[in-house]
Amino acid sequence: MTSPFETPTRVLIVEDDPMMQLGLEQSLSNASDILVVGQVSDGYLAVEAAKSLQPDVVVMDIGLPRQDGIAATQQIKQAMPDVRVVMLTSHTTEHEVIGALASGADAYCVKGTSVDNLLTAIRAAREGASYLDSQVARLVMEHLKPLSPAEPNVVGQLSQRELEVLKLMVDGLSNPEIAAVLYLSPNTVKTHVRGIMNKLAVDDRVQVAVVALRAGLV
Secondary structure, three states: HHHHHHHHOEEEEOOOOOOHHHHHHHHHHOOEEEEEEEEEHHHHHHHHHHHHHHEEEEEEEOOOOOHHHHHHHHHHHHHOOEEEEEEEEOOOHHHHHHHHHHHHOOEEEEEEOHHHHHHHHHHHHHHHOOOOOHHHHHHHHOOOOOOOOOHHHHHHHOOHHHHHHHHHHHHOOOHHHHHHHHHOHHHHHHHHHHHHHHOOOOOHHHHHHHHHHHHHOO
């Protein structure tokens, strides 16, 4: 899949392992729709680089010197809400995953994933969609608080079309991609997404995915 954007996605790499950093730069640069605009090795530099380079997407490790990736993500999101963050890390504990998602991360990939999966996450993040690595999705489903008594009823309020849209959202598809799959207009999909978020009482697509996972919809 290639990006629907006319300009390449500007990517900032935040990784403290020099070999990993080099490998990421080479792998991402091979994609015609990706432009690596910078590489830094700690959380403080990540925030500074994001402000100066204005990337579309930051590929962020968690275990960084001086300031970790969760704190850096939170600062980047506070200063530049439109910048998307893809966590790429070996950290998969409940505390780290939930902390990363709570900080505003738009996607979460585990190191060792394929380049194609990472590119999918980057593209999904830029388009405003969410992406959770399958390991992370299972952890979220297993370790988040149990469904409240009201949640199954809330999920049951979704129409059949909204359920179809919901499942594609959890798969990481953007609104234009969902529109193409379901043969709907982008505005209709946008309306369905807004309705789903209102009914589930959530604010973003990652929270939608969490509720869907907990409810066993996906």
